[in-house]
Amino acid sequence: MIISMKLHATKEEVATVRRRIEEFGYKVHSIEGEERVVIGVVGVGDVTACLESLEATPGVEKAVRISAPYKFVSREFRPNKTEITVRGVTFGGSEFVVMAGPCSVENERQILESAEIVARAGAKFLRGGAFKPRTSPYDFQGLAVEGLKLLDQARRATGLGIITEVMSDGDVNLVAEYADILQIGARNMQNFALLKTLGRCGRPVLLKRGMSSTIKELLMSAEYIVAHGNPQVMLCERGIRTFETATRNTCDLAAIAALDELTHLPVILDPSHATGKRSLVPALSRAAVAIGADGLLVEVHPAPEKALSDGAQSLDPKQFAAMMQDLSPYLKLWERSRMAEVAAAR
Numbered sequence: 521m522i523i524s525m526k527l528h529a530t531k532e533e534v535a536t537v538r539r540r541i542e543e544f545g546y547k548v549h550s551i552e553g554e555e556r557v558v559i560g561v562v563g564v565g566d567v568t569a570c571l572e573s574l575e576a577t578p579g580v581e582k583a584v585r586i587s588a589p590y591k592f593v594s595r596e597f598r599p600n601k602t603e604i605t606v607r608g609v610t611f612g613g614s615e616f617v618v619m620a621g622p623c624s625v626e627n628e629r630q631i632l633e634s635a636e637i638v639a640r641a642g643a644k645f646l647r648g649g650a651f652k653p654r655t656s657p658y659d660f661q662g663l664a665v666e667g668l669k670l671l672d673q674a675r676r677a678t679g680l681g682i683i684t685e686v687m688s689d690g691d692v693n694l695v696a697e698y699a700d701i702l703q704i705g706a707r708n709m710q711n712f713a714l715l716k717t718l719g720r721c722g723r724p725v726l727l728k729r730g731m732s733s734t735i736k737e738l739l740m741s742a743e744y745i746v747a748h749g750n751p752q753v754m755l756c757e758r759g760i761r762t763f764e765t766a767t768r769n770t771c772d773l774a775a776i777a778a779l780d781e782l783t784h785l786p787v788i789l790d791p792s793h794a795t796g797k798r799s800l801v802p803a804l805s806r807a808a809v810a811i812g813a814d815g816l817l818v819e820v821h822p823a824p825e826k827a828l829s830d831g832a833q834s835l836d837p838k839q840f841a842a843m844m845q846d847l848s849p850y851l852k853l854w855e856r857s858r859m860a861e862v863a864a865a866r
Protein backbone atom coordinates (compact mmCIF):
# COMPACT_ATOMS: atom_id res chain seq x y z
CA MET A 521 0.00 0.00 0.00
CA ILE A 522 0.99 3.61 -0.49
CA ILE A 523 -0.45 6.33 1.69
CA SER A 524 -0.26 9.91 0.39
CA MET A 525 -0.74 12.47 3.12
CA LYS A 526 -2.35 15.85 2.44
CA LEU A 527 -0.01 18.74 1.64
CA HIS A 528 1.39 19.99 4.97
CA ALA A 529 -0.15 17.18 7.05
CA THR A 530 1.13 17.53 10.62
CA LYS A 531 3.70 15.28 12.28
CA GLU A 532 1.00 14.11 14.69
CA GLU A 533 -1.24 13.09 11.79
CA VAL A 534 1.63 11.13 10.23
CA ALA A 535 2.30 9.47 13.59
CA THR A 536 -1.38 8.48 13.94
CA VAL A 537 -1.35 6.96 10.45
CA ARG A 538 1.79 5.02 11.31
CA ARG A 539 0.15 3.65 14.48
CA ARG A 540 -2.96 2.63 12.59
CA ILE A 541 -0.85 0.82 9.95
CA GLU A 542 0.91 -1.11 12.69
CA GLU A 543 -2.38 -1.93 14.44
CA PHE A 544 -3.46 -3.67 11.24
CA GLY A 545 -0.29 -5.78 11.37
CA TYR A 546 1.55 -3.97 8.54
CA LYS A 547 5.03 -2.44 8.58
CA VAL A 548 6.01 1.07 7.50
CA HIS A 549 8.89 0.56 5.09
CA SER A 550 9.66 4.17 4.31
CA ILE A 551 8.38 7.68 4.62
CA GLU A 552 9.23 10.03 1.75
CA GLY A 553 8.88 13.75 1.12
CA GLU A 554 8.72 16.77 3.37
CA GLU A 555 5.83 18.93 2.20
CA ARG A 556 3.81 16.00 0.95
CA VAL A 557 4.55 12.84 2.86
CA VAL A 558 4.19 9.48 1.10
CA ILE A 559 4.27 6.35 3.25
CA GLY A 560 5.23 2.96 1.83
CA VAL A 561 3.63 0.02 3.61
CA VAL A 562 4.53 -3.67 3.39
CA GLY A 563 3.21 -6.85 4.97
CA VAL A 564 0.23 -9.15 4.99
CA GLY A 565 -3.17 -8.33 6.42
CA ASP A 566 -6.70 -7.19 5.71
CA VAL A 567 -5.95 -4.69 2.95
CA THR A 568 -9.51 -3.47 2.39
CA ALA A 569 -10.20 -2.76 6.05
CA CYS A 570 -6.84 -1.07 6.47
CA LEU A 571 -7.34 1.13 3.39
CA GLU A 572 -10.83 2.15 4.50
CA SER A 573 -9.63 3.01 7.98
CA LEU A 574 -6.69 5.04 6.66
CA GLU A 575 -8.82 6.97 4.16
CA ALA A 576 -10.95 8.08 7.10
CA THR A 577 -7.92 9.17 9.14
CA PRO A 578 -7.27 12.93 9.37
CA GLY A 579 -4.46 14.20 7.16
CA VAL A 580 -4.70 11.35 4.63
CA GLU A 581 -5.23 12.37 1.00
CA LYS A 582 -5.28 8.93 -0.57
CA ALA A 583 -4.56 5.34 0.44
CA VAL A 584 -4.00 3.00 -2.48
CA ARG A 585 -3.23 -0.64 -2.94
CA ILE A 586 -0.39 -1.04 -5.40
CA SER A 587 -1.44 -3.28 -8.20
CA ALA A 588 2.07 -3.77 -9.54
CA PRO A 589 4.03 -6.37 -7.58
CA TYR A 590 6.82 -3.83 -7.12
CA LYS A 591 6.19 -0.87 -4.84
CA PHE A 592 9.23 1.18 -3.95
CA VAL A 593 10.56 1.42 -7.47
CA SER A 594 7.16 2.40 -8.93
CA ARG A 595 6.23 5.86 -10.17
CA GLU A 596 3.13 5.60 -8.01
CA PHE A 597 5.34 5.50 -4.93
CA ARG A 598 7.57 8.34 -6.03
CA PRO A 599 6.27 10.54 -8.86
CA ASN A 600 9.54 12.47 -9.24
CA LYS A 601 12.66 10.87 -10.68
CA THR A 602 15.28 9.53 -8.31
CA GLU A 603 18.53 11.44 -8.55
CA ILE A 604 21.71 9.55 -7.74
CA THR A 605 24.82 11.64 -7.20
CA VAL A 606 28.19 9.92 -7.45
CA ARG A 607 31.43 11.91 -7.17
CA GLY A 608 29.52 15.11 -7.95
CA VAL A 609 27.79 13.70 -11.06
CA THR A 610 24.01 13.26 -10.90
CA PHE A 611 22.12 10.51 -12.72
CA GLY A 612 18.39 11.06 -13.23
CA GLY A 613 18.76 14.84 -13.09
CA SER A 614 19.69 17.52 -15.57
CA GLU A 615 22.80 15.78 -16.91
CA PHE A 616 23.08 12.97 -19.47
CA VAL A 617 25.90 10.84 -18.07
CA VAL A 618 28.26 8.81 -20.24
CA MET A 619 30.17 5.85 -18.77
CA ALA A 620 32.73 4.30 -21.10
CA GLY A 621 35.73 2.02 -21.22
CA PRO A 622 36.79 -1.47 -22.18
CA CYS A 623 34.78 -4.62 -21.59
CA SER A 624 37.58 -6.00 -19.38
CA VAL A 625 40.48 -4.53 -17.46
CA GLU A 626 43.43 -6.22 -19.20
CA ASN A 627 46.60 -4.55 -17.96
CA GLU A 628 47.87 -1.27 -16.54
CA ARG A 629 48.64 0.39 -19.84
CA GLN A 630 45.34 -0.60 -21.45
CA ILE A 631 43.16 0.70 -18.61
CA LEU A 632 45.13 3.92 -18.10
CA GLU A 633 44.99 4.68 -21.82
CA SER A 634 41.28 3.87 -21.90
CA ALA A 635 40.63 6.19 -18.97
CA GLU A 636 42.44 9.07 -20.64
CA ILE A 637 40.65 8.49 -23.94
CA VAL A 638 37.16 8.44 -22.48
CA ALA A 639 37.80 11.33 -20.07
CA ARG A 640 39.11 13.50 -22.91
CA ALA A 641 35.98 12.81 -24.97
CA GLY A 642 33.65 13.76 -22.10
CA ALA A 643 32.77 10.55 -20.25
CA LYS A 644 32.36 10.93 -16.48
CA PHE A 645 32.84 7.27 -15.48
CA LEU A 646 35.27 4.58 -16.53
CA ARG A 647 33.82 1.12 -17.05
CA GLY A 648 35.90 -2.06 -17.07
CA GLY A 649 35.26 -5.55 -15.75
CA ALA A 650 37.64 -7.14 -13.25
CA PHE A 651 35.31 -10.11 -12.72
CA LYS A 652 34.01 -11.26 -16.11
CA PRO A 653 30.99 -13.48 -16.74
CA ARG A 654 32.15 -15.47 -19.79
CA THR A 655 30.12 -18.08 -21.64
CA SER A 656 33.20 -20.29 -22.02
CA PRO A 657 35.32 -21.29 -19.01
CA TYR A 658 38.37 -21.15 -21.30
CA ASP A 659 37.92 -17.44 -22.10
CA PHE A 660 39.61 -14.60 -20.19
CA GLN A 661 37.91 -14.43 -16.78
CA GLY A 662 39.22 -11.03 -15.66
CA LEU A 663 42.07 -9.90 -13.40
CA ALA A 664 39.93 -9.93 -10.21
CA VAL A 665 41.51 -7.90 -7.35
CA GLU A 666 44.44 -6.88 -9.53
CA GLY A 667 41.89 -5.39 -11.97
CA LEU A 668 40.16 -3.48 -9.18
CA LYS A 669 43.51 -1.99 -8.14
CA LEU A 670 44.20 -0.90 -11.71
CA LEU A 671 40.78 0.77 -11.87
CA ASP A 672 41.60 2.66 -8.69
CA GLN A 673 44.87 3.76 -10.26
CA ALA A 674 42.98 5.01 -13.34
CA ARG A 675 40.53 6.91 -11.13
CA ARG A 676 43.40 8.64 -9.34
CA ALA A 677 45.08 9.50 -12.64
CA THR A 678 41.98 10.97 -14.33
CA GLY A 679 39.37 11.81 -11.67
CA LEU A 680 36.83 9.58 -13.43
CA GLY A 681 34.41 7.56 -11.29
CA ILE A 682 34.60 3.77 -11.58
CA ILE A 683 31.84 1.34 -12.53
CA THR A 684 32.66 -2.35 -12.46
CA GLU A 685 30.80 -5.64 -12.26
CA VAL A 686 30.32 -7.78 -9.18
CA MET A 687 29.25 -11.37 -9.87
CA SER A 688 28.75 -12.94 -6.48
CA ASP A 689 27.44 -11.92 -3.07
CA GLY A 690 30.75 -12.99 -1.54
CA ASP A 691 32.59 -10.32 -3.57
CA VAL A 692 30.26 -7.38 -2.88
CA ASN A 693 32.28 -5.88 -0.02
CA LEU A 694 35.54 -6.25 -1.90
CA VAL A 695 34.23 -4.63 -5.11
CA ALA A 696 32.46 -1.88 -3.13
CA GLU A 697 35.84 -0.92 -1.62
CA TYR A 698 37.11 0.04 -5.07
CA ALA A 699 34.05 0.87 -7.20
CA ASP A 700 31.89 3.99 -7.17
CA ILE A 701 29.04 2.11 -8.87
CA LEU A 702 28.50 -1.66 -8.76
CA GLN A 703 27.37 -3.19 -12.05
CA ILE A 704 25.15 -6.26 -11.96
CA GLY A 705 25.41 -8.14 -15.23
CA ALA A 706 22.55 -9.50 -17.32
CA ARG A 707 23.33 -13.05 -16.21
CA ASN A 708 22.94 -12.10 -12.56
CA MET A 709 19.77 -10.00 -12.72
CA GLN A 710 17.92 -12.70 -10.79
CA ASN A 711 20.74 -13.79 -8.48
CA PHE A 712 18.63 -13.10 -5.43
CA ALA A 713 21.37 -13.71 -2.85
CA LEU A 714 23.45 -11.09 -4.68
CA LEU A 715 20.51 -8.65 -4.91
CA LYS A 716 19.86 -8.92 -1.18
CA THR A 717 23.51 -8.28 -0.34
CA LEU A 718 23.45 -5.18 -2.57
CA GLY A 719 20.80 -3.78 -0.24
CA ARG A 720 23.55 -3.29 2.32
CA CYS A 721 26.53 -2.43 0.11
CA GLY A 722 26.40 1.36 0.55
CA ARG A 723 27.08 2.01 -3.15
CA PRO A 724 24.82 2.85 -6.09
CA VAL A 725 23.98 -0.14 -8.27
CA LEU A 726 23.52 -0.37 -12.04
CA LEU A 727 21.24 -3.34 -12.64
CA LYS A 728 21.35 -4.76 -16.17
CA ARG A 729 18.29 -6.37 -17.67
CA GLY A 730 18.61 -10.12 -18.09
CA MET A 731 18.74 -11.19 -21.73
CA SER A 732 15.47 -13.11 -21.39
CA SER A 733 13.83 -10.96 -18.74
CA THR A 734 10.68 -8.91 -18.96
CA ILE A 735 10.49 -5.30 -17.84
CA LYS A 736 8.42 -6.44 -14.86
CA GLU A 737 11.09 -8.94 -13.82
CA LEU A 738 13.74 -6.22 -14.09
CA LEU A 739 11.67 -4.00 -11.81
CA MET A 740 11.13 -6.86 -9.35
CA SER A 741 14.90 -7.36 -9.15
CA ALA A 742 15.38 -3.64 -8.53
CA GLU A 743 12.68 -3.90 -5.84
CA TYR A 744 14.82 -6.56 -4.08
CA ILE A 745 17.74 -4.16 -3.78
CA VAL A 746 15.57 -1.24 -2.62
CA ALA A 747 13.51 -3.37 -0.20
CA HIS A 748 16.77 -4.59 1.34
CA GLY A 749 17.86 -1.06 2.10
CA ASN A 750 19.53 0.50 -0.94
CA PRO A 751 17.44 3.07 -2.87
CA GLN A 752 20.34 3.99 -5.19
CA VAL A 753 19.52 1.78 -8.16
CA MET A 754 19.80 2.50 -11.89
CA LEU A 755 18.45 0.23 -14.60
CA CYS A 756 20.23 -0.68 -17.82
CA GLU A 757 18.73 -1.88 -21.09
CA ARG A 758 21.41 -3.99 -22.84
CA GLY A 759 19.40 -5.88 -25.44
CA ILE A 760 17.35 -9.04 -25.17
CA ARG A 761 17.33 -12.40 -26.98
CA THR A 762 14.91 -12.65 -29.88
CA PHE A 763 14.77 -14.60 -33.17
CA GLU A 764 16.84 -11.83 -34.80
CA THR A 765 20.42 -12.76 -35.66
CA ALA A 766 21.67 -9.65 -37.48
CA THR A 767 22.57 -8.10 -34.13
CA ARG A 768 24.03 -9.82 -31.04
CA ASN A 769 20.89 -8.91 -29.07
CA THR A 770 17.74 -6.96 -29.91
CA CYS A 771 17.88 -3.47 -28.47
CA ASP A 772 14.55 -2.88 -26.77
CA LEU A 773 14.41 0.90 -27.06
CA ALA A 774 10.73 0.93 -26.13
CA ALA A 775 11.74 -0.48 -22.75
CA ILE A 776 13.40 2.85 -21.98
CA ALA A 777 10.17 4.77 -22.59
CA ALA A 778 8.12 2.12 -20.77
CA LEU A 779 10.46 2.21 -17.76
CA ASP A 780 10.16 5.97 -17.65
CA GLU A 781 6.41 5.55 -17.12
CA LEU A 782 6.66 2.70 -14.64
CA THR A 783 9.57 3.72 -12.42
CA HIS A 784 11.34 6.76 -10.98
CA LEU A 785 14.77 5.07 -11.23
CA PRO A 786 17.31 6.39 -13.76
CA VAL A 787 17.57 4.34 -16.96
CA ILE A 788 20.79 3.79 -18.92
CA LEU A 789 21.32 2.25 -22.38
CA ASP A 790 24.24 -0.04 -23.18
CA PRO A 791 24.33 0.17 -27.00
CA SER A 792 27.43 -2.06 -27.19
CA HIS A 793 25.97 -5.30 -25.82
CA ALA A 794 22.58 -4.40 -27.32
CA THR A 795 23.97 -4.59 -30.86
CA GLY A 796 27.33 -6.40 -30.70
CA LYS A 797 28.54 -4.21 -33.60
CA ARG A 798 30.58 -1.07 -33.23
CA SER A 799 29.12 0.43 -36.42
CA LEU A 800 25.67 0.50 -34.81
CA VAL A 801 26.69 2.02 -31.48
CA PRO A 802 26.55 5.74 -32.48
CA ALA A 803 23.02 5.43 -33.95
CA LEU A 804 21.71 3.64 -30.87
CA SER A 805 23.37 6.22 -28.63
CA ARG A 806 21.56 9.03 -30.45
CA ALA A 807 18.34 7.10 -30.03
CA ALA A 808 18.97 6.79 -26.28
CA VAL A 809 19.30 10.55 -26.03
CA ALA A 810 16.16 11.13 -28.10
CA ILE A 811 14.04 8.69 -26.12
CA GLY A 812 14.99 10.30 -22.80
CA ALA A 813 17.44 7.81 -21.27
CA ASP A 814 19.57 9.15 -18.41
CA GLY A 815 22.89 8.03 -19.80
CA LEU A 816 24.99 5.50 -21.69
CA LEU A 817 27.34 2.63 -20.86
CA VAL A 818 29.62 2.20 -23.88
CA GLU A 819 32.53 -0.11 -24.63
CA VAL A 820 35.66 1.68 -25.83
CA HIS A 821 39.11 0.11 -26.24
CA PRO A 822 42.45 1.73 -27.22
CA ALA A 823 42.92 -1.07 -29.82
CA PRO A 824 39.67 -3.05 -30.22
CA GLU A 825 41.34 -5.61 -32.52
CA LYS A 826 43.52 -6.66 -29.58
CA ALA A 827 40.75 -6.70 -26.93
CA LEU A 828 40.51 -9.82 -24.75
CA SER A 829 36.71 -9.53 -24.78
CA ASP A 830 34.02 -7.81 -26.86
CA GLY A 831 36.41 -6.17 -29.35
CA ALA A 832 33.86 -6.29 -32.20
CA GLN A 833 31.47 -4.02 -30.33
CA SER A 834 34.08 -1.69 -28.84
CA LEU A 835 34.65 1.75 -30.35
CA ASP A 836 38.21 2.86 -30.97
CA PRO A 837 39.36 6.20 -29.50
CA LYS A 838 38.59 8.21 -32.67
CA GLN A 839 35.17 6.66 -33.11
CA PHE A 840 34.26 7.39 -29.48
CA ALA A 841 35.41 11.01 -29.71
CA ALA A 842 33.44 11.47 -32.94
CA MET A 843 30.35 9.90 -31.43
CA MET A 844 30.51 12.18 -28.39
CA GLN A 845 30.81 15.23 -30.66
CA ASP A 846 27.95 14.09 -32.84
CA LEU A 847 25.77 13.64 -29.76
CA SER A 848 26.11 17.26 -28.70
CA PRO A 849 23.19 18.81 -30.70
CA TYR A 850 20.95 15.98 -29.50
CA LEU A 851 22.09 16.58 -25.93
CA LYS A 852 21.01 20.23 -26.18
CA LEU A 853 17.49 19.06 -27.04
CA TRP A 854 17.68 16.48 -24.25
CA GLU A 855 18.55 19.19 -21.73
CA ARG A 856 15.67 21.38 -22.89
CA SER A 857 13.14 18.61 -22.58
CA ARG A 858 14.54 17.48 -19.21
CA MET A 859 14.28 21.05 -17.84
CA ALA A 860 10.67 21.19 -19.02
CA GLU A 861 9.95 17.87 -17.28
CA VAL A 862 11.53 19.04 -14.04
CA ALA A 863 9.59 22.34 -14.19
CA ALA A 864 6.32 20.47 -14.84
CA ALA A 865 6.99 18.14 -11.91
CA ARG A 866 7.32 21.17 -9.61
Ligand code: PEP
Pocket residue numbers: 623649653704705706707728758793
Ligand atom coordinates in the same frame (compact mmCIF):
# COMPACT_ATOMS: atom_id res chain seq x y z
C1 PEP B 1 29.65 -6.13 -19.75
O1 PEP B 1 29.16 -5.01 -19.45
O2 PEP B 1 30.79 -6.27 -20.20
C2 PEP B 1 28.77 -7.32 -19.65
C3 PEP B 1 29.27 -8.53 -19.43
O3 PEP B 1 27.48 -7.01 -19.86
P1 PEP B 1 26.14 -7.90 -19.79
O4 PEP B 1 26.02 -8.36 -18.36
O5 PEP B 1 25.08 -6.93 -20.19
O6 PEP B 1 26.30 -9.03 -20.75
Ligand code: MN
Pocket residue numbers: 623624793819829830
Ligand atom coordinates in the same frame (compact mmCIF):
# COMPACT_ATOMS: atom_id res chain seq x y z
MN1 MN C 1 31.39 -6.64 -22.55
